[in-house]
Amino acid sequence: MPDEWSVVALSLRVSLLAVALTLPLAYALAWLLARRRFPGAILLDALVHLPLVVPPVVTGWLLLVLFGRTGPIGAWLEAQFGIVLVFRWTGAALAAAVMALPLMVRAMRLSIEAVDRRLVEAARTLGARPWRAFATITLPLSLPGIAAGAMLGFARSLGEFGATITFASNIAGETRTLPLAIYSGLQLPGAEAQVARLSVISIVLSIGALVISELLVRRAGGRRAHVL
């Protein structure tokens, strides 16, 4: 049993870091795609969605190429900050973050698009500079979408397998998150009970996150109905 709890604890830690890493970036991308017309917007949109359509193993391989110890970003991170990501739990978090990004951007983009631009205009005529109008109108009104996106990203991170095992490997206590532990258990004779327990925990955590996300989206929809 303690074994399983350490797997759950590691999974939660990886997923929380992944969501924390992705949240500001996903919101910035969502805002850009929702509110700005610029050359290359379609390309950026495609790039954001890449992890959703490319096989996760390929995403993991790309991460290895870029963030491996000899990769351009990986080598730089190690030289500048002494940060190594491959085969570390932080690397598992990076893999989960990249895989969660498209889902988070989608949820947040919808909520930003639902904020009436005319309210932002009203704020401007009342004396708000663009940044203040964003912080006092767009941001609070899209908050339910941010929370929903975070929950969705969290659920996605909990289930991440392909990119993680490719980039961060399957190291017990370091990168062996729930799906990897289940996979490992399936390779061992006599671990059926452990596999079942881990699977049930996975299902409960994921459904919990999705239900919370759905509730937040509904609350946001209900509030928008009141907007004049």
Added chain:
Amino acid sequence: MSFEVSIQHRVGERAINLAFVSEERLTALVGPSGVGKTTVLNCIAGLARPQRGRIAVAGEALFDTGLGLDLAPERRGAGYVFQDARLFPHLRVDANLRYGERLAQSGRRWIGHADVVEFLGIGHLLGRWPATLSGGETRRVAIGRALLSAPRFLLLDEPFASLDAERAEALMTLVERIRDELAIPILLVSHDRGEVDRLAGRVVTLR
């Protein structure tokens, strides 16, 4: 002078050509629906940009293509009361009123929160959410929010539309008081001849 507007603006197929100078406290902008009256207000408030022209209010130029001048909306000092009010749905009435008040430089404020609340008779609404207000209440709060942002002029877009006769009358009396007691230039968009004849010193027709 109150308003000096000379603009050429094209939105899709529709072209707006408008030039007028008004010295009156309250100027009415009239014309058939869909002709672009609201677009003219948006141009004056800085929410739309004419292709060519000049806009000055109360002697200060806000926009002038000849000079390359185009002030951002927050620097124009427009007290814009939108036809759809645009109260912020996530803020209570009091926070809506204080939104522009907080942003206004204290030296430019010419009316206080308590005065506006009393003037408009909205003291009992301060704790309410915008979604719970009636049409007339919503308009009054929107006017109060605009007044508190220390505006140099007011833009009123069909403020009496879709109100019953009694509410419209009360609000018209209020606009008369703003015109006579607060003495800032007002540009009123309306399609109701009776309203215009009663309130405006000058009528500009947009065709």
